[in-house]
Amino acid sequence: MDHSDNVLIIGSGVAGMEASLMFSKAGKKVTLVEKLSLIGGKTIKNEETFPNMDCSTCLVAPIQQEILQDGNINVLTSSLVEAVKGEAGNFKVTINKKAGYVDLVACLGCGMCYPVCPVELINEWEENLTNKKAIYVPCAGALPNVPVINAEKCLQLNGTETCNKCVEACMFGAINMTEKDEQIKVNVGAILVATGYDMLDVSTIKNLGYGKYPGVYTAMEFERLFAANGPTEGELVLRDGKKVPSSIAIVHCVGRSQTHYCSNVCCMTSSKHAHFLHHKLPEAKIYNIYSDICLPDKTYQKFYEDVKAHSSEFIYQADRDKMKISEEKGKLKVEYLDNNNKDAFIQVDMVILANALISALGSEELKEVLGIDHDKFGFVETQPFRIGSVATSKPGIFVAGCAEGPKDIQNSVIQSEAAVAQIMSLLNR
Amino acid sequence: MSEKIGIYVCECGPNIASKVDIEKIMQELAKLEDYKDKELVIKNHKLLCSVEGKKFLEDEINENNLTHLVCAACSPRDHDTTFINVCKKTKLNPYLYQMVNIREQCAWIIPDKEEATSKAIRMIHAGMDRVLYQQPLEEKQLDSNPDVLIIGGGIAGMEAALTLASKDRAVYLIEKTEKLGGKSAKLKELLPRQGVTLNVLHQKISDIQSNRFIKVFTNTELDSIVGFLGNFEIVIKDMNDPDNTTELLAGAVVVATGFDLMDVSSLDSYNIKNDDEVYNALEIEEMLSLNGKILMRNGKEPASVALIHCIGRQKVGYCSKVCCDYLLKIAKLIKDQSPKIEVTELYKHMCLPNKHDEEFYEQVKGKGIDFIKIKNAEITGTTINFTDIADAKKKLDVDMIIVGTAMIPTVGTAELGVELNIDQHETGFYQEAHLKINPVSTNTDGVFVIGGAHGPVGITESMLQAQAAAGKIFTQLIPGQKIIPEVKVSEILEAYCTGCQTCLDVCGYGAIYFDEDKGISIVNEAICRGCGNCVGSCPSGSIRTRHFTNPQLYQEVKEALR
Ligand SMILES: Cc1cc2nc3c(=O)[nH]c(=O)nc-3n(C[C@H](O)[C@H](O)[C@H](O)COP(=O)(O)OP(=O)(O)OC[C@H]3O[C@@H](n4cnc5c(N)ncnc54)[C@H](O)[C@@H]3O)c2cc1C
Ligand SMILES: Cc1cc2nc3c(=O)[nH]c(=O)nc-3n(C[C@H](O)[C@H](O)[C@H](O)COP(=O)(O)OP(=O)(O)OC[C@H]3O[C@@H](n4cnc5c(N)ncnc54)[C@H](O)[C@@H]3O)c2cc1C
Ligand code: SF4
Ligand code: SF4
Ligand code: SF4
Ligand code: SF4
Ligand code: SF4
Numbered sequence: 001m002d003h004s005d006n007v008l009i010i011g012s013g014v015a016g017m018e019a020s021l022m023f024s025k026a027g028k029k030v031t032l033v034e035k036l037s038l039i040g041g042k043t044i045k046n047e048e049t050f051p052n053m054d055c056s057t058c059l060v061a062p063i064q065q066e067i068l069q070d071g072n073i074n075v076l077t078s079s080l081v082e083a084v085k086g087e088a089g090n091f092k093v094t095i096n097k098k099a100g101y102v103d104l105v106a107c108l109g110c111g112m113c114y115p116v117c118p119v120e121l122i123n124e125w126e127e128n129l130t131n132k133k134a135i136y137v138p139c140a141g142a143l144p145n146v147p148v149i150n151a152e153k154c155l156q157l158n159g160t161e162t163c164n165k166c167v168e169a170c171m172f173g174a175i176n177m178t179e180k181d182e183q184i185k186v187n188v189g190a191i192l193v194a195t196g197y198d199m200l201d202v203s204t205i206k207n208l209g210y211g212k213y214p215g216v217y218t219a220m221e222f223e224r225l226f227a228a229n230g231p232t233e234g235e236l237v238l239r240d241g242k243k244v245p246s247s248i249a250i251v252h253c254v255g256r257s258q259t260h261y262c263s264n265v266c267c268m269t270s271s272k273h274a275h276f277l278h279h280k281l282p283e284a285k286i287y288n289i290y291s292d293i294c295l296p297d298k299t300y301q302k303f304y305e306d307v308k309a310h311s312s313e314f315i316y317q318a319d320r321d322k323m324k325i326s327e328e329k330g331k332l333k334v335e336y337l338d339n340n341n342k343d344a345f346i347q348v349d350m351v352i353l354a355n356a357l358i359s360a361l362g363s364e365e366l367k368e369v370l371g372i373d374h375d376k377f378g379f380v381e382t383q384p385f386r387i388g389s390v391a392t393s394k395p396g397i398f399v400a401g402c403a404e405g406p407k408d409i410q411n412s413v414i415q416s417e418a419a420v421a422q423i424m425s426l427l428n429r
Numbered sequence: 430m431s432e433k434i435g436i437y438v439c440e441c442g443p444n445i446a447s448k449v450d451i452e453k454i455m456q457e458l459a460k461l462e463d464y465k466d467k468e469l470v471i472k473n474h475k476l477l478c479s480v481e482g483k484k485f486l487e488d489e490i491n492e493n494n495l496t497h498l499v500c501a502a503c504s505p506r507d508h509d510t511t512f513i514n515v516c517k518k519t520k521l522n523p524y525l526y527q528m529v530n531i532r533e534q535c536a537w538i539i540p541d542k543e544e545a546t547s548k549a550i551r552m553i554h555a556g557m558d559r560v561l562y563q564q565p566l567e568e569k570q571l572d573s574n575p576d577v578l579i580i581g582g583g584i585a586g587m588e589a590a591l592t593l594a595s596k597d598r599a600v601y602l603i604e605k606t607e608k609l610g611g612k613s614a615k616l617k618e619l620l621p622r623q624g625v626t627l628n629v630l631h632q633k634i635s636d637i638q639s640n641r642f643i644k645v646f647t648n649t650e651l652d653s654i655v656g657f658l659g660n661f662e663i664v665i666k667d668m669n670d671p672d673n674t675t676e677l678l679a680g681a682v683v684v685a686t687g688f689d690l691m692d693v694s695s696l697d698s699y700n701i702k703n704d705d706e707v708y709n710a711l712e713i714e715e716m717l718s719l720n721g722k723i724l725m726r727n728g729k730e731p732a733s734v735a736l737i738h739c740i741g742r743q744k745v746g747y748c749s750k751v752c753c754d755y756l757l758k759i760a761k762l763i764k765d766q767s768p769k770i771e772v773t774e775l776y777k778h779m780c781l782p783n784k785h786d787e788e789f790y791e792q793v794k795g796k797g798i799d800f801i802k803i804k805n806a807e808i809t810g811t812t813i814n815f816t817d818i819a820d821a822k823k824k825l826d827v828d829m830i831i832v833g834t835a836m837i838p839t840v841g842t843a844e845l846g847v848e849l850n851i852d853q854h855e856t857g858f859y860q861e862a863h864l865k866i867n868p869v870s871t872n873t874d875g876v877f878v879i880g881g882a883h884g885p886v887g888i889t890e891s892m893l894q895a896q897a898a899a900g901k902i903f904t905q906l907i908p909g910q911k912i913i914p915e916v917k918v919s920e921i922l923e924a925y926c927t928g929c930q931t932c933l934d935v936c937g938y939g940a941i942y943f944d945e946d947k948g949i950s951i952v953n954e955a956i957c958r959g960c961g962n963c964v965g966s967c968p969s970g971s972i973r974t975r976h977f978t979n980p981q982l983y984q985e986v987k988e989a990l991r
Contacts, residue, residue, distance in 0.1 A: 014866070026904040049865060059866055062506070069510060108442040108476065172442055261784045295748045296782040298856045298884035299864060302746055316818060340819045377784060387623045388588060388892025405784035410861070410868040411890070417869065417897035421592050424903045428595075 003089050004189040005427055008033065010081055010366070013041020014409050015401025015416040016194035017063050022420045024072035028427070031186045032067070033079045033095055035362065036125070038142040040064050041196050042402075045125075045220065047227040047234070049409060050272040051303035057141065064143040076184065078148060080362075084370055088396025088426065089189045099179040100148035101157070102135075107174035109137070109145030113166035119153050123231075127221040129239075130231035135166045135175075140229040149175075190396050190423045191370065193380055194416065195363060197402035200255040200356040208254070208353060209325040214239040215332050216325060216351045219269055226276050236280050238350060245284060245349035248277055249334045250312070252290040253320050255356035261377060264406040266354040267294045271307040273352055278311030286312040287346055289336060291320050297408065315346070325351060357406040372397055379405045390419045398422055433468040434557060435495040437486060439477040439502035441532055448536035450546040454501075457550045464557070470495065478508045483515050490519040497560045498526040501553045504533045522565035524916075524976055529556040555988035562981045570911040571955060573659030574680040576600070577902060580651055580845070583611020584888050585880025586685035587633045588895035593683075594642035597908035601677050602637070603649040603665055609634050611687050612881070613888055617717035618762065620754055621789050623888060646675070654682070654848060657956040658875030658905065659912045680906045681875045683898050684859065686845065688836040688881030691741040698807040699740075705810045706731070706829040710752070713759055713831050722766055723829070730767060731828035735813055736760055737806055738776040741835035747856055749885040752833035753780045757793045759831060764796040773799040773825065775806055775815060783889075808832075836885040849876050850939035858884045869897045872937055874956070877901060917976040918957040919964060921950050925971030932963040932972060 007023050009016045012034040020030045032039070043049070044064075046056045067073055076097050083094040117133035125138035132138070134154040137147045155163040156177060167175045199220050203211040210216045215238055217225070224230040237244055250270045256262060267290070274286050288307075293314075295301045308314055317323065317336040324335040331347040338344040359378035367374055373393035375381040380399040383389050390398050400419040401412035438454055440446035455471050458464075470493050476482050477500060490498060498521060500512050505528045516523035531549040539545035575598045579586045582604030594600040608614075616626045623629070637643050652664040652674055659680045667673040690709055693699050701707045706725050708716070716723060725731050736756045742748060753776065760772050781787050794800065806815040813825045838857035846853050851871040854860040859878040862870035869877050877898035880891035906912075921932075921941075926949040933941050933950060940956035941963060943949075952963075952972075964972045973979065 018866070022900060022904045026907060052864065054865065063866070065506065105480065108444065110442050110444055112443070261787050262781045264782045292778040292780065294778065294780045294782055296750045296780065298747045298854060298858055301742075301748055305746075318818075375784070379784065384622055385624045387619075387629055388889050388896070390893070390896075407782075409865045413866060414868050414890075414893055414897045417900040418893045418895075419900075421896040421900035421903055424900065425592065425595075 004091070004187045005029070006031065006186065006188045007423060007427075008081070008091070008093055008186060008188040008191045009194060010192065011041065011194035011196055011360075011401070011403065012039035012067075012075070013194060013196045013401055013412070014043050014060070015196070015403070015412040016041070016192070017060075017067055018413050018416040019192055019194065019400065019420050020067055020073050021063065021070065022417065023423075024070050026424065028072065030073045031093075031095070031188065032073055032075045033081055034075070034077050035080055036138070037078050037100060037146070037148045038138055038144065039067065039075060039077065040143065043409060044139075044141075045223050045227065047223070047230075048272070048276070050268045051297075051299050053272070053275070061141075061143065068144055075144075077144065079184075081366065081369055082183075084191070091188050091191060091396065093186050093188060093191075095184040095186065097182040097184055099151065099181050100146070101151070101175055101177055101179045102147050102149065103174045103176060104144060104146050106172050107146045107170075108172055109147075110171070111137075112169045112171065113147060113175065116165040116169045118163065118165065119155060121150060121153055126231050127218070127224050129221060129224055189427045190398065192416075192419050192423065193366070193370070193372070193392070193397065193399045193403050194401045195360040195366065195403045197357040197359060197406060198361045200259065200358050202254060202353050202355045205255060205258065207324040208251075209327070209332070209351075210353060213325065213327050213332060215245070215327075215349055216353065219266065219273070219352060219354045222273055222352045226273075226280070236277070243349065244281065246281070247285040247287075247346075247348040248350040248352065249287045249289060249332075249346060249348045250274060250352045250354060251323065251334070252288065252354050253292075254353040257321050259356045259358060259377065261406070262294055263357040264294065264296065265357065265408050268300055268303070268408070270352070270354045271304050271312075274312035275303075275307050278307075285348075287348070288312045288314045289317050289323075289334070290314060291317055297410070357402060360403065363403070370394065370397055377405075379403065390415055390422055396426065431468065432496045432561065433470065433494060434464075434497040434499065434560065435470045435489055435493060436472075436499045436501065436553065436557065437477060437489070438471070438473045438531075438553070439482070439500065440473060440475050441503060441536075442476060445502070445532050445536045448539075448542060448545055449531060449549050450542060453546050454550055454553065458553060458557075461554060477502055478511050483511065486512070486515050487518055490516070490521050495521060496525065497563075499529060499553060499556045499560055500526070501529040501531045501549065501556070504530050522567075524566040525560065525563055527556045527560040527563065529553050551991060552989060555985045558988045559981050559985035562978070562984050563976065566916045566975055568913050568916055569954075570913055571659060573906055573910070573912045574661075574678050575906050575908040576677075576679045577681045577683060578603070578661070578663055578677060578679040579683045579685060581611070581685035581687055581880070581882065582606075582609040582645070582647070583685060583687045583880060583891075584613045584630070584633070585687070585882075585891040585895045586611075586683070587637055588892040589683045589685060589879060589898055590643050591633065591636055591640070592896050592899035593902060594640050596642065598642065600643045601646065601665075601679065602643060603646045603651065605648065605650050605668060607647050609637065609645065609647070612711065615711060615715045615718060617714050618758060619888065620758055622785055629888075651845065651848060657953065660955070661875065681877065681902045682849065683895075683902075684845070684849065684851070684876065684878045684882050685880045685895070686842065686882045687839050688885065689839045691745065691835040691837050693740055693832055693834055696741060696744065698805075700809045702810070707808065707811065707832065708829070709832050709834050710755055710759060717762060723763055725829060731770060733771040733773070733827040734763055734829045734831060735773045735775060735825060735827045736831045736833065737808070737813070738774070738833050739778070740832040742777075745835045745837060745856065747835075747885070748778075748780055749833075749836040750780060750782065751836075751885060751887045753778075754783075754786060754789075754887065756831070756833045757790060760798050761793045761796060764798065768797070771799070771827075772797075773801060773827070775801050775803045775813065775825075777803060783887075836881065839882070842882070849873065851876055851878065854884075856884070858882065869894050870901060873939065875905075914955045915958055917959040917974065918954045919952050919959060919961065919972050919974045920954075921952055922971045922973070923947070923949055925969050926950055926967075927969050927971075929968060931966050931968060935962045935966045937962065
């Protein structure tokens with residue numbers, strides 16, 4: 001048997017999850033590889049999704065649950081694809097599953113192990129806004145709800161001392177310090193790349209003061225600030241843990257001059273942030289500073305109009321490269337060129353930078369492993385001049401969601417469903 | 430057979446065990462007055478959802494010959510399916526099992542252990558009372574037809590047809606005009622990277638014509654449709670000869686009826702006469718396709734052209750998403766035709782949502798086009814009075830104006846929506862089953878919406894939506910596979926129904942129909958999803974939803990509220 005009917009899906013955001021469930025329904029076996037210890041992608045970082053402000057957990061958690069319980073889907077968390085050999089219809093894939101030191105079946109997610117751990121680490125998943133232990137789940141409600149151990153930082157595993165405190169705290173014997181990385185080999189007929197996006201590092205952009213002034217946040221940091229399961233449990237306070245901002249500037253198109261494309265979702269995420277801020281802090285003064293407004297869905301303008309009418313003042317800036325943020329007497333001063341090309345400024349307590357979406361970290365390595373082409377921005381390129389195709393430059397390998405370029409949830413899902421059609425046509429041929 | 434109820438209390442490790450008194454729960458349940466003469470098996474387990482726990486439960490059901498089962502554990506969201514699957518391995522009908530959530534609803538929210546314990550006892554008691562009133566239900570299997578009807582032969586409908594058709598699946602493509610292609614056929618050029626219009630379209634059309642699994646009906650409209658996912662009965666009619674109808678059977682329907690452009694004469698700020706040199710972008714595309722050139726009505730080349738964005742946008746309430754792109758394309762085509770034509774673009778926002786758009790914008794900017802950001806514009810003949818972004822009032826006289834007008838739902842959208850029982854969004858386009866997570870499906874299972882009928886879209890997205898609908902159909906309607914409809918559905922008791930038809934209006938799925946002969950309403954079980962809306966609406970109380978009947982709910986609530 002040289003022809004495989006199975007599918008490998010890389011990345012478990014909305015795009016990867018939708019495809020996994022569809023393939024399973026059609027009776028195909030799916031290997032879903034996710035580099036983090038939890039599935040769900042970026043959407044689970046959002047408390048609410050625009051434009052209907054649906055609760056994101058309510059949208060995604062049932063899908064995550066279904067995936068974890070689906071007998072046709074083998075979910076490999078903390079895993080990376082290491083090698084791919086062969087061709088469409090018969091790819092031989094090697095996956096490295098990093099040891100997490102906690103048994104996925106035996107662990108109940110009771111959470112008794114992390115309070116006892118003496119090691120404090122920065123929680124990157126929470127956009128560095130809080131800490132975690134050496135044994136951790138990234139956030140409350142993570143699925144699978146099973147902690148992993150950071151082997152480099154765990155005192156027991158890195159040989160600093162005999163700690164074992166978590167092992168003693170676990171009533172289910174779920175922690176196994178001898179676990180090793182595992183090499184898993186699968187045979188698949190097709191591969192779907194659904195690795196999503198990451199955010200442009202704004203500390204590289206001059207004059208915006210990110211990293212220098214604590215009142216300056218990125219969009220994703222703000223998403224975590226407003227999440228009920230986030231570092232402040234949804235309470236809106238600045239980095240000092242006390243100050244509630246009374247004026248906020250949300251800056252659009254941050255990094256667009258560097259990326260050379262519009263990131264598609266940030267006019268809406270900025271409107272969402274204004275909407276949320278206004279409802280949480282009705283007295284606060286909220287500004288959106290924009291150059292062009294991009295609302296690419298039939299449902300979006302209404303939401304924006306509502307935010308403009310009730311939640312935020314929209315200020316036009318003539319040149320996004322002329323913005324300058326500094327601190328003056330405890331306030332952030334946001335200087336910009338106004339609609340008459342004149343210098344203007346506002347003073348606020350908090351700035352949210354709606355920074356650009358870029359291709360997922362690690363895409364370069366994956367590109368080499370898979371042998372596919374990228375566009376000049378670093379996103380996966382679909383076959384040029386084959387309009388409407390989600391096939392990559394290599395037969396049998398497809399792409400969906402933000403791995404192909406910035407887009408909202410529904411367009412990520414649509415691309416994923418389209419990829420399922422193209423892959424099913426290929427496999428059933 | 431006498432009743433024997435199994436009650437299994439899960440400790441969920443320390444999750445439940447440390448917050449409620451498991452021993453006490455079991456003792457109290459064993460002492461219940463109203464169960465004195467019933468046989469009970471009451472046991473606890475450390476972790477019912479584990480592999481070992483499931484095996485334990487399966488053995489318990491079999492060895493004890495249980496007639497009813499209650500699992501007191503976590504949220505049904507987490508493990509209802511787990512225990513249903515255990516039942517399915519045994520003789521016990523899964524609808525004679527009930528789950529009680531003593532974790533989220535007791536252990537995790539009540540700090541006082543005694544209080545949590547007594548609530549848990551009450552809730553389990555309620556579950557026992559309910560389960561005795563439950564009825565065994567059997568899943569049905571229905572044959573399904575894998576074939577697909579596609580309405581609309583534009584780029585979206587054609588792409589769907591080509592993706593779907595195979596030796597196992599016939600496709601019927603109906604188009605109301607005499608030829609395939611839709612609006613895309615009028616375009617002179619496509620955007621960069623999209624290829625050449627004629628190649629893209631001709632290829633599709635000839636692929637369709639040579640595909641023996643696709644049957645095309647031009648000059649044809651839908652006449653009527655009844656049925657549900659897997660089994661639709663369809664009648665189509667010839668538009669030139671309405672008596673000439675054809676009957677078809679299909680398992681799914683894809684709606685690809687496209688869009689129209691808004692009529693600008695309906696806008697207050699436009700005072701245009703028929704012979705003014707004012708055109709919408711599609712007219713320009715057609716002119717370019719036919720003549721290869723943009724010319725005025727007098728046959729001369731215009732010396733100055735203004736392109737105006739966002740026409741009608743405020744009125745319709747949404748951004749049409751592709752007009753910035755195609756107006757850039759048209760500006761470029763004019764400059765390609767003759768660099769000496771003065772071209773001005775008056776735009777409000779430059780909406781460039783696709784990753785390669787900005788590059789194209791830069792390229793067009795380099796052609797010496799004047800871009801002016803405006804707040805408002807008023808057109809009288811070929812004179813534009815506008816307010817620019819700096820609030821300056823200005824006037825521009827040109828030889829020709831090209832307007833990028835809002836894309837609106839095509840004529841007949843509402844009527845077709847009613848026939849297909851699919852909802853319209855407030856913008857008039859069809860509404861998705863869920864905007865975010867189910868974007869090409871509709872409220873009627875088996876009916877999908879793609880392309881311009883779904884909302885403003887470009888060709889690339891139309892094609893992706895077409896494939897997305899195909900993907901959904903591939904995984905929902907597998908040739909040869911039976912479909913299993915929901916069993917927890919509503920039924921109307923013939924004897925009580927007065928035929929008032931109130932329930933027909935409240936059902937969002939169109940599952941209820943009126944039987945003229947019997948004079949009563951009937952639920953089509955293959956369509957009903959058991960939402961229960963109709964139950965509350967019926968003035969004579971003649972509807973019940975299986976597994977959620979009044980006696981079942983009453984028994985549960987009565988005990989829970991004690
Ligand atoms: C601040 C912000 C707010 C937003 N809010 C909304 C909103 O309200 N509504 C809306 O519609 N959209 C919103 N979006 C957009 C939304 O996040 C995306 O549309 C969506 O997440 C895309 O899903 P995806 O599956 O393509 O990618 P992702 O969600 O990024 O998922 C990709 C997954 O792949 C994994 N992965 C990455 N690389 C690898 C690798 N090499 N190997 C294995 N796994 C890998 C990642 O860990 C991740 O789990 C927002 C975006 C931002 C930036
Ligand atoms: C001026 C202009 C320029 C454009 N340029 C570009 C471009 O360069 N690149 C790009 O990507 N996009 C472009 N677009 C957008 C593109 O036209 C649409 O994305 C595309 O036409 C949508 O295809 P569709 O099949 O959904 O709809 P349509 O093209 O509208 O086709 C719908 C078809 O359905 C038929 N129909 C309607 N109702 C019924 C019914 N009840 N029964 C049977 N048949 C019915 C119609 O006759 C028609 O044939 C442009 C649009 C305009 C207006
Ligand atoms: S063994 Fe490692 S992970 Fe466990 S408590 Fe100690 S330091 Fe933390
Ligand atoms: S204590 Fe054990 S069971 Fe509980 S979360 Fe930690 S590893 Fe899992
Ligand atoms: S979506 Fe809006 S904020 Fe984001 S890059 Fe585009 S125009 Fe700028
Ligand atoms: S795409 Fe451009 S022209 Fe069209 S409505 Fe949106 S902003 Fe206006
Ligand atoms: S509402 Fe009740 S009585 Fe009226 S038609 Fe429906 S089932 Fe019959």
